Amino acid sequence: MRKWRRLGLVLLPVASACQGGAEVSAPAEALAEPRTEPRTADAAVVSAAGDATPTVDGFTPEEVRALLKLSPLPDPPSDPTNRFADDPRAARLGQFIFYDTRFSATGTVACATCHKPELGFADGKHFGEVGGVAGTALERHTPSLYNVAYNRWLFWDGRSDSLWAQALRPLEEPREHATSRLAIAHTLHANPELKQAYEATFGALPELADTQRFPPNGRPGNAAWDAMAVADQSAVDRVFANVGKSLAAYERRLLTRAAPFDQFVAGVRSGRVEQQASLSPLAREGLRLFVGAARCVRCHSGPNFTDREFHDNRVPTLTGEPRRDAGRHNGIPVVQADPFNGTGKLSDAPEGEAHDKLSFLVRSGESWSEFKTPTLRNVELSPPYMHQGQLATLEDVLAYYNTLERAVPSHSPERTLVALESSPEALAALREFLRALTDARLDPELLKQPPTPSLP
Amino acid sequence: MRHLWFILALPCAGCGAPSATPAETPRADITLVEPVAAPPTDESASARREVVTSPTGAFTIAWRPVAPAVPLNELFELEVLLYEGGGTEKPLGGAQLRVTAWMPEHMHGMGRRPQAEETAPGRYLVRGMLLHMEGLWQLFFDVTAAGRSERIESAITLQ
Numbered sequence: 001m002r003k004w005r006r007l008g009l010v011l012l013p014v015a016s017a018c019q020g021g022a023e024v025s026a027p028a029e030a031l032a033e034p035r036t037e038p039r040t041a042d043a044a045v046v047s048a049a050g051d052a053t054p055t056v057d058g059f060t061p062e063e064v065r066a067l068l069k070l071s072p073l074p075d076p077p078s079d080p081t082n083r084f085a086d087d088p089r090a091a092r093l094g095q096f097i098f099y100d101t102r103f104s105a106t107g108t109v110a111c112a113t114c115h116k117p118e119l120g121f122a123d124g125k126h127f128g129e130v131g132g133v134a135g136t137a138l139e140r141h142t143p144s145l146y147n148v149a150y151n152r153w154l155f156w157d158g159r160s161d162s163l164w165a166q167a168l169r170p171l172e173e174p175r176e177h178a179t180s181r182l183a184i185a186h187t188l189h190a191n192p193e194l195k196q197a198y199e200a201t202f203g204a205l206p207e208l209a210d211t212q213r214f215p216p217n218g219r220p221g222n223a224a225w226d227a228m229a230v231a232d233q234s235a236v237d238r239v240f241a242n243v244g245k246s247l248a249a250y251e252r253r254l255l256t257r258a259a260p261f262d263q264f265v266a267g268v269r270s271g272r273v274e275q276q277a278s279l280s281p282l283a284r285e286g287l288r289l290f291v292g293a294a295r296c297v298r299c300h301s302g303p304n305f306t307d308r309e310f311h312d313n314r315v316p317t318l319t320g321e322p323r324r325d326a327g328r329h330n331g332i333p334v335v336q337a338d339p340f341n342g343t344g345k346l347s348d349a350p351e352g353e354a355h356d357k358l359s360f361l362v363r364s365g366e367s368w369s370e371f372k373t374p375t376l377r378n379v380e381l382s383p384p385y386m387h388q389g390q391l392a393t394l395e396d397v398l399a400y401y402n403t404l405e406r407a408v409p410s411h412s413p414e415r416t417l418v419a420l421e422s423s424p425e426a427l428a429a430l431r432e433f434l435r436a437l438t439d440a441r442l443d444p445e446l447l448k449q450p451p452t453p454s455l456p
Numbered sequence: 457m458r459h460l461w462f463i464l465a466l467p468c469a470g471c472g473a474p475s476a477t478p479a480e481t482p483r484a485d486i487t488l489v490e491p492v493a494a495p496p497t498d499e500s501a502s503a504r505r506e507v508v509t510s511p512t513g514a515f516t517i518a519w520r521p522v523a524p525a526v527p528l529n530e531l532f533e534l535e536v537l538l539y540e541g542g543g544t545e546k547p548l549g550g551a552q553l554r555v556t557a558w559m560p561e562h563m564h565g566m567g568r569r570p571q572a573e574e575t576a577p578g579r580y581l582v583r584g585m586l587l588h589m590e591g592l593w594q595l596f597f598d599v600t601a602a603g604r605s606e607r608i609e610s611a612i613t614l615q
Contacts, residue, residue, distance in 0.1 A: 298562075298589060298590075299589075301529075301589065301590065302529065307529060307588050307589055308529065308588070309529075309567065309588045310567070328567075353531070356531050356583060356584060357531065359571075359584065360568040360569055360570055360571065360583070360584025360586075361567065361568055361569075362567060362568055362569040364567075366564065366565070366567070367567060412564065413563045413564070414562060414563050414564040415561075415562055415563040416562040416563075416564065416589075
């Protein structure tokens with residue numbers, strides 16, 4: 001019940017505007033305490049397991065039990081490897097940096113350059129590219145950041161095991177920010193506002209004024225970096241990691257979990273038929289298919305609509321050429337070797353969960369060209385779809401899954417993917433249901449750079 | 457989390473081949489018999505052990521999750537008691553134990569290789585299990601001891 005209350009607190013300030021679905025008119029309090037509403041005796045059936053399953057017109061008890069697993073979405077899981085994950089000061093600094101182009105080699109690239117709030121925190125392109133830095137695009141599509149706090153793995157291939165470790169990679173990637181950990185530390189040190197915000201949260205910066213010890217630019221592999229004392233390298237690595245932890249603290253706030261679908265499920269739990277009207281009849285039919293005959297819920301499971309793992313959905317490449325992207329197969333050794341992973345020196349909890357998460361991974365042929373299952377919440381806001389943006393619209397995605405036409409051979413014996421073989425009407429219903437997963441009512445203050453990197 | 461627990465009445469396809477992986481010996485033709493244990497209803501209670509004997513009767517295991525129930529899509533540990541022969545009277549220490557899992561309907565495994573550690577004679581702790589999808593999972597316990605290797609199969613359905 002405590003989590004319901006927390007969810008209610010989040011929902012209360014949310015504006016009533018609703019994108020992509022029927023207007024939501026039920027009060028947030030109804031979501032906050034769904035089980036306190038009276039329910040008529042015939043409004044539920046008792047399952048074989050002994051628990052009461054609400055009845056919903058047109059749905060079997062099995063389908064109802066399946067849909068109840070999809071909402072509500074609880075608070076994001078904690079990240080013990082980042083003790084600043086839920087620190088408001090770290091989140092404020094992270095939000096400031098997210099929109100700040102000074103953390104790039106050219107002074108023109110910020111995280112928001114590709115993760116645009118107005119495009120669902122993605123960029124609308126096939127491949128991520130910032131332009132003007134190295135002149136070449138990345139090999140994969142920019143993913144949305146909505147609900148990124150729930151991910152077990154980051155990047156399409158899961159080559160990072162935490163949000164803070166993920167945030168570091170684009171900063172030093174030559175085709176993205178193209179900067180270095182030393183340059184980042186100097187930027188923080190040189191700007192009084194940034195320095196104050198950083199030190200108030202993370203403690204004193206190193207003696208960066210001494211450019212003999214701390215050259216202006218450098219990272220592992222650069223001569224300037226490699227000539228530094230190990231202790232000084234470690235000090236800069238800590239600053240770099242803390243920048244990632246502050247970015248993660250901000251990104252953990254980019255949540256979407258009060259869609260029309262969630263109102264519908266709250267109505268199912270409470271027995272309030274009028275609340276169930278937040279889903280149109282067509283979207284309800286799509287939901288029934290989603291959890292039933294269409295089997296979407298096999299991979300898009302749980303309240304964030306993802307199993308947080310990896311599959312090969314056999315989508316042809318954008319160019320039609322043979323697949324060369326090994327996906328998860330190559331992501332595994334990278335994440336295990338990452339000095340910023342959850343077991344590393346800069347993790348705040350290197351034992352236990354972080355250790356177990358990494359230690360037992362197995363790199364096999366089955367994982368070749370597997371990619372992470374994305375969330376479907378707010379999915380309509382960030383086309384195109386798939387890891388190369390191969391499919392331009394949700395209609396294209398459903399059409400592909402309907403026939404699996406042009407599906408390419410897989411290295412994996414996995415047979416999770418089965419053609420839907422549904423009617424156009426059924427696909428339209430699924431499309432309408434996906435629209436009902438949209439909740440873009442994020443606090444507008446989170447969509448832009450705050451005036452200062454420190455809290456007032 | 458509710459579970460349906462089953463013991464598989466199957467001959468062992470991988471007996472004598474401890475290095476075989478589930479991917480090499482997938483089985484879609486599973487025959488299930490009656491559930492032998494009710495799902496745990498008390499969150500504080502330990503799960504009941506599932507007792508399974510290898511096809512030739514050389515080894516017997518009694519396994520259960522360390523937590524009250526096997527979670528869906530979260531890391532968990534198994535406690536496996538290993539015995540010599542077809543009963544549970546003779547604990548078998550010093551054996552090699554490897555545990556894997558396989559979804560026969562989807563034809564995939566866990567993407568993880570759990571590790572077993574003997575914590576007391578005949579008692580093994582298996583770390584690194586994660587069943588990320590709902591449905592029937594076959595569990596394979598490959599036991600090697602005294603120059604003999606056998607595969608013991610069990611299963612769990614996650615809902």
